[in-house]
Amino acid sequence: MSEAKEGHSALTNIVMALIFIALCGVAMWDTTNMADPDSYVFPRAVATALIVFSVMLILYSLLRPGRGGRDLEGGEVQKGGNTPRRVALVGCMLGTAFLMPVLGFLPAGLLSFGALMLSAMYDPWTRFRLIVYPIAGVAIVAGFYLLFSKAFLVPLPEGIFFD
Template identity: 40%
Template sequence: MTDEDRKDLRGTLGGVLFIGIGAVCWWDVSSVPSPQAVVFPRAVIGLMVAFSAILIVRNLLGFATSEYTPQSGSMLRRVGLLVAMIAGTFAMHWIGFTIAALLVYLALMALAMYERWTPTRCIVYPLAGVVLVLGFHFIFKGLFQVPLPEPRWFTLPF
């Protein structure tokens, strides 16, 4: 175990983050009028801050056992996944849930493609997405009566 592992800088940062979250939550629950309703949140916040402080002190003293595990994979693909999902969610206001979901599906399909594109895959994979999205569209809209967002400027034929 290296000296960096014993200090566990990542864990210390996480501890500071949790103390920050605890401070914000403590301030937030102070506006709750009922004193009984404040007991449980403050007990949990207190424990979280106390254990975070213990973690930071332990790490500073060099007794850390880092929980960090190196991760493989492409950061570009991860960022792409987030961008596609966030953009798709905000686009739902204008182009409706179904079309936005279909576009997100196609974008993520392209991002998650590790194999070579063959003519069969070019047809089957997007087709599977269309079937899945439209299938869920009909189930949620028709069967569960969930009001999925509609496009603003046009109407879907189904």
């Protein structure tokens, strides 16, 4: 990767992180009008976490040494993006948003995770990946479902089939 390209990438990271910090500031300010403390805990927690990660990205972008187009093992870094994968990502997110009221949070989340996993996989499928990735996906989606529905008591979409 050229010096100019790496500098451009660092600048882009810093600008985007600053935009997210500003948006989080607006979101946190907006929660000051909420009367119920339960209403503003979650948005403030997410905004605080995003601010922390944005500051970490800024520090990383300023302090990281250049790798000169090589990954940590010395191999060439894949350059550019993959437009079909990006389109699939947007399609998966939109599909999930439209399916969630119909199927409910858990089934739509599982379908979304599976579709994202299939569309984002660069490496070849191995027996290990075929076994572990779906198990991890079910555990992650079910964990979020339990966390939000039972611990945070967030009313999640149940879907028309599960009323």
